[in-house]
Amino acid sequence: MEAKNLSVYQNFIVANSLYWMEFEGSFTPPALPGQFMHVKIDNLFLRRPFSIAKCKNNRIGILYKVIGEGTEILSRKKKGDSLSVIGPLGNGYPLNADWKNICLAGGGTGIAPLLFLSDRLSGKDANITFLCGAKSRKDIAFRVLPCGIESLFSTEDGSYGRSGLLDGILKDFIRKSEKLDVIYGGGPAGLLKKIAAISNAMDIPAFVSLENRMACGTGICYGCVTKIWVGNGWEYKRICREGPVFDTREIRWD
């Protein structure tokens, strides 16, 4: 990982409270889909972790929702502003060349790491479907994905795509698919838990990116832990270090 200042290249609203920010630059070693970066925002004491949503052609992108003081300040950053970042951090989604039928399922800003993953997978010899869930039509960040992969939408109020939660279209999609090798997920814990239950019932491997408040972001403070099955019991593992991507079978959901 590196600690350095990156210059904002662009920062604009893409949907209701959702922003897309790109920095000029790249990371050494290069970021992998699923990894995150830890961003210092003005005088706030703690950095804020963001999934890397793009890392290509000397640009690093994040997708974020304005939910508090930090993201509010972030939304006002302009081209040329400099931000201190640490990245890339954590582990990416496991990839396997034998997985030819792939489903990406993300809700809200949880689609961020999947955008990066979809870009990495596009052009490969695989069938890729992107399932995207949002509260409402106005909360959808991208109706057409930057990588051009086919996507299906669900909204909770039915204003765009299928009505209901994302697990509904995931179940339908699996039922219609002849074969599915892997599911990659991102989003709020409630959604990820549902993805885990579906993957378990259908016996399809699934890997999801967990979120939490973080202090260090690098595995040294043990602030962001989650319960992970170990042997016959469970232990608190660090989302920033052992994750943020976990096999859904490892996660103990409360």
Added chain:
Amino acid sequence: MGLKNLGVKLGGLSLRSPVIMVSGIFSYGEVNLDYLDYRKLGAIVTKTVSLNPREGNPQPRIWETPAGMLNSIGLQNPGIRTFVRKNLPSIRRDGVKIIVSIMGQEAGEISRIMELLRREEKIDAVELNLSCPNVNRNEPMVSQSPRMTALFVETARKSCGKMPLIIKLSPSVTDITEIASAAEDAGADVLSLINTVRAISVDVENRRIMEGGLSGSAIKPVGLHAVYEVYRRTKIPLIGMGGITTGRDAVEYMLAGASAVGVGSGFFSNPLLVDDIYHELTGFLQKNGMGKLSEATGLLNEKEKTNGDSRARKGKV
């Protein structure tokens, strides 16, 4: 400008740099951070280890506050046996001294832990954590009582052999000098001042509180005050910590009476904090024509106190 100017001695412990990664913010020293310049680091203190494994506290463990943060990790650790077998061998050394932080629910546990630690050659010193605010919240911390502090320190002293013994104290007390003196009299070699401050935040939406230990810039004046007062009342070296986020903060701690300084949660926001402190201290020595860092310890131009307080520090040179 060179390393030897910044070398310090803490009792029997020689450090090439006064900058120490404090307990709880550097895991067990096994994590490689590419941006951290180890050459500017004197010692690392491990996350606190207990006799038996502890799973730690449930979420949330982290809460941001104005100019700081609350943490409630709850001393999650694998227990001393697993630590010695698995964590200790993986600690990166590179000339950095290894200080193992330990805690005991009762004094007897300290002896049992020391049994397992004192023959480990890789360990340079032990820090006894008597001040974690996140365990047994219904009971006082050991370092809130001079009597209990003395009991734990005596036990550690008897069982640690020649290993330098550092005692970490809480600022959440009426008079920290009383506790510090009790620790000194019971055989402490060095004191770490301060642990996090017991505090809460109130979550209005959920009408719940988050209990934890406050760290960050918000507590720097509290830490400085503790170091300043304890320096004048004890003879043993002090490691000053609490809210250091810049090189200048470290200079302030040295002047208040610290012999070395600890980097805590300030490292999360400033990944180059160790470099910043190193350069600021080097610059301070040059600017003031000092040959070595120990000359800066406690070097305040103090006016005679006019409020009738005539406490004088005991025998400091």
